[in-house]
Amino acid sequence: MEGRQVKSKKRVADHGEVFTNEREVKAMVDMVWKNLEQGTADRILTATFLEPSCGSGNFLIEILQRKMALLKKTKKNKSDYGFYLVLIAGSLYGVELLPDNTQECRERLLTEFKKSYPKKEADYEMLMRSISFIISQNIREISTNIHFVRVCTNCH
Numbered sequence: 001m002e003g004r005q006v007k008s009k010k011r012v013a014d015h016g017e018v019f020t021n022e023r024e025v026k027a028m029v030d031m032v033w034k035n036l037e038q039g040t041a042d043r044i045l046t047a048t049f050l051e052p053s054c055g056s057g058n059f060l061i062e063i064l065q066r067k068m069a070l071l072k073k074t075k076k077n078k079s080d081y082g083f084y085l086v087l088i089a090g091s092l093y094g095v096e097l098l099p100d101n102t103q104e105c106r107e108r109l110l111t112e113f114k115k116s117y118p119k120k121e122a123d124y125e126m127l128m129r130s131i132s133f134i135i136s137q138n139i140r141e142i143s144t145n146i147h148f149v150r151v152c153t154n155c156h
Contacts, residue, residue: 020058029062041074046087054094054139057105064092064109068116082127085113089134095142102141109135 020028036044045067051059067088075081092109096102113131117124 020055022058025058025062029059029066033066041070044070045074045084046091048091049093051094054096054105055101057094057108057139060092060094060105060139061108061112064088064112067091068112072116078121082117082121082123085117085127086130086134089113089131090138092135092138094139096139097142099141102139106132106135106139109139
C-alpha cells in the first residue's frame with residue numbers, strides 16, 4: 001500500500017478511504033516532533049500517540065521509525081534496548097474502520113520492530129511475541145454499528 005493514496009474508487013465512495021502521502025506524513029510528524037525534542041530521550045521514546053484513523057499505519061510507522069532511530073542513538077545496553085522496544089510498542093495506538101487496514105497496520109508495525117532487533121538474540125522470539133500482542137491490543141478495528149439505548153422514559 002505504500003505510496004498509493006487510494007486502494008479503489010469503491011472504497012473511497014463507501015468509506016471515504018484516502019491515504020496520506022509520505023511527504024505530508026513526514027511534514028505533519030515533524031510539527032509534533034519539534035515539541036517532543038524539548039524533552040529527554042526517555043520522554044520521547046515513551047510519548048503516547050493515538051492515530052484515530054490509522055489506515056495501514058503511515059503515521060504510526062513514521063513515528064515508530066523516529067523512535068527507533070532515537071533508541072539506537074541513546075540506548076546502547078542490550079537489555080535496555082528490548083525493554084524500550086516494549087515501551088515503544090505500548091506507546092502507539094490506532095483505530096481503524098476497515099479490518100484489512102487494521103491487519104496491514106499491525107503487520108507493518110511488527111515488521112519494523114523485527115527489523116530493529118537481531119534475530120540471533122536468545123530473547124528474540126519472546127520479545128516479538130510480546131510486541132505482537134501489544135500491537136494487537138493497541139491497533140483496533142472499530143465498528144460504526146453503534147446502537148443507542150433510550151434511557152429517558154418520558155422522552156418523545
